[in-house]
Amino acid sequence: MTTTWVPGADASGFGADNLPYGVFSRGGAEPRVGVRVGDYVLDLAGALGDPEFFAASLNPFMARGSTTWRSVRAKLTGMLTSEEGRPAAEPHLVPLAEAELRMPFEVADYVDFYCSLEHASNVGRIFRPDEAPLKPNWKHLPVGYHGRSGTVVKSGTDIVRPTGQLKPRGAEEPLFGPSARLDIEAELGFVVGTPTPLGRSVPVGDFAEHVFGAVLVNDWSARDIQAWEYVPLGPFLGKSFATSVAPWVVPLEALGAARFAGRAQDPEPLPYLKRVADWGLDLAFEVELNGEVVSRPPYAAMYWTPDQMLAHLTCNGASLRTGDLYASGTVSGAERGQRGSLLELSWGGGEPLAFADGSTRTFLEDGDTVRISATAPGMGGGSISLGEVTGTVRSAGR
Known part of the structure; x- marks a missing residue:
């Protein structure tokens, strides 16, 4: 198992081997894209800064294609499993209890x-x-x-x-x-x-x-x-x-x-x-x-x-x-x-x-x-x- 420094995440079913994507908002702010890790949501807009993560759905990110999907996943895994990546990710962890989960993607058909x-x-x-x-x-x-x-x-x-x-x-x-x-x-x-x-x-x-x-x-x-x-x-x-x-x-x-x-x-x-x-x-x-x-x-x-x-x-x-x-x-x-x-x-x-x-x-x-x-x-x-x-x-x- 790939272990993460995020407290409790390894035993939660939402550890570094998973990292599912969703959309959330916090405190009335505009929705943005995140990944779940343990009992937190990592705010990808804050952690990575790419424009497609400042979005109300996963569609802009998904449209980038499989090369981008694999690249971002590798980057996130590194940030969440190494002490070197921790400073870039930890400030952008949002407690799940404070996140309002949204519809994750805009359904086309x-x-x-x-x-x-x-x-x-x-x-x-x-x-x-x-x-x-x-x-x-x-x-x-x-x-x-x-x-x-x-x-x-x-x-x-x-x-x-x-x-x-x-x-x-x-x-x-x-x-x-x-x-x-x-x-x-x-x-x-x-x-x-x-x-x-x-x-x-x-x-x-x-x-x-x-x-x-x-x-x-x-x-x-x-x-x-x-x-x-x-x-x-x-x-x-x-x-x-x-x-x-x-x-x-x-x-x-x-x-x-x-x-x-x-x-x-x-x-x-x-x-x-x-x-x-x-x-x-x-x-x-x-x-x-x-x-x-x-x-x-x-x-x-x-x-x-x-x-x-x-x-x-x-x-x-x-x-x-x-x-x-x-x-x-x-x-x-x-x-x-x-x-x-x-x-x-x-x-x-x-x-x-x-x-x-x-x-x-x-x-x-x-x-x-x-x-x-x-x-x-x-x-x-x-x-x-x-x-x-x-x-x-x-x-x-x-």
């Missing part, structure tokens, strides 16, 4: 994938019990849909229960009203830094040249609205009302120890999707509902890897923009306690979850608070934290 074999199979069995769990295309390409960038919100933002058209079981006609089957999806998002022009695809081997880092995502879902609307064009209003992201974007370089070849794929993907580098990621997720752990999804079980997602997203020539966010889809494993959504955990509402206080849940109720966190192996041993993404449900119309 948002795409959500569906890359867990277990999740896709479970949802197929629940929504289409008389059909095969997977559609014929699922193992040939990373299935996804385009979401709404304007409803991607920072962690801690309250989530208003959505209303829409739905058709309860047994009803002859649809009705309009608040969702009764509000759900969560534990996901990993990938943030694009380097853009591409229209008409150019990104090969799997160029993934790390375009993607800046990873961020925790909760893609809130209204399952009753979704079930009625998704045929024949897929998710729409059941997904577009809110997606929460964590305040910290973890650089790809920090995830080096988590990388592995990825899950075996059969049939072999078409050439443009064939992996050329190890971008499977061994991350451990944890989902809490009202303070009680309900699931521990393993990201290592994901079928499609993020380099394949990016290659497919751009294979038709769709351009990338700095700040594009694409997410993995729900992370689920083979065991019941590894499912990343309440839809799966309660098996469509038929198997309620029991809590220590005697309460039960199938889907979210008003006032419920969800917390999703994740860790990864650190480059020098131990583990690093991806932080957390939280949200509390408020009643419809608020």
